[in-house]
Amino acid sequence: MKSCIILCGGRSRRMGKDKGLMNLDGDPFIIHLLKMVVKITEEIILVLRDKKQVELYQNCINDFKRQIHNHDPHIKLVVDIEVDQGPLLGLYTGLSHIKSEGALVLPCDSPFVSPYFVDKMFELTEVSEACILVPVWPDGSTEPLHSYYCKECIPIIQKQLENGFRNVKSLLEKIDVAYVGVEVLDPGKKSFINLNRPEDVSQSLKK
Ligand SMILES: Nc1nc2c(ncn2[C@@H]2O[C@H](COP(=O)(O)OP(=O)(O)OP(=O)(O)O)[C@@H](O)[C@H]2O)c(=O)[nH]1
Numbered sequence: 180m181k182s183c184i185i186l187c188g189g190r191s192r193r194m195g196k197d198k199g200l201m202n203l204d205g206d207p208f209i210i211h212l213l214k215m216v217v218k219i220t221e222e223i224i225l226v227l228r229d230k231k232q233v234e235l236y237q238n239c240i241n242d243f244k245r246q247i248h249n250h251d252p253h254i255k256l257v258v259d260i261e262v263d264q265g266p267l268l269g270l271y272t273g274l275s276h277i278k279s280e281g282a283l284v285l286p287c288d289s290p291f292v293s294p295y296f297v298d299k300m301f302e303l304t305e306v307s308e309a310c311i312l313v314p315v316w317p318d319g320s321t322e323p324l325h326s327y328y329c330k331e332c333i334p335i336i337q338k339q340l341e342n343g344f345r346n347v348k349s350l351l352e353k354i355d356v357a358y359v360g361v362e363v364l365d366p367g368k369k370s371f372i373n374l375n376r377p378e379d380v381s382q383s384l385k386k
Pocket of ligand 1: 262
């Protein structure tokens with residue numbers, strides 16, 4: 180079973196409005212992601228901040244269901260166990276809800292994630308013995324919000340949170356990680372584009 184967790188619970192301060200619901204070329208970012216991921220996975224968990232955000236995303240997903248003529252596209256909305264604690268807690272919440280052994284984690288602000296990337300990640304997790312699979316750039320920087328995490332990470336994340344860490348990168352030092360070059364996962368590298376500011380959106384439309 181292939182599971183995907185999409186983190187949507189950030190504050191979008193730089194964008195000024197909820198990034199997942201931002202319009203890009205006719206669809207909200209989250210719908211760009213869902214259109215692609217729904218065809219590849221059997222379970223999708225959106226991790227949101229609070230009930231108010233759930234209501235907004237539920238409306239958006241109801242429109243999506245009508246659009247694709249599918250009343251049950253295996254999408255579940257869950258809420259962070261504590262608000263505003265950052266993506267590490269979002270990951271913890273997401274992993275606590277999945278039915279499978281692990282999940283591909285994506286941020287809601289990367290609407291150009293490609294099916295090639297998603298397929299490749301799942302293909303590599305099947306042969307990797309590591310708990311986490313993380314894309315790495317030639318300069319050594321990593322993409323922990325475009326990574327695969329197995330459920331064995333849950334107690335380690337819990338410990339990291341108790342120790343005051345809120346950053347997903349802090350987890351990578353604590354558990355077995357396999358690093359894979361970004362060029363292997365997405366030769367065009369568009370999957371890793373994050374749209375954080377209004378100007379990022381207008382620039383992405385010009386490309
Ligand atoms: N569930 C959950 N997701 C989060 C949380 N914080 C950030 N995220 C998600 O993690 C991804 C990266 O977030 P950032 O861009 O670093 O932070 P942001 O709060 O969304 O945006 P800024 O306020 O502009 O920094 C996005 O998909 C966010 O929605 C959180 O506390 N809970």
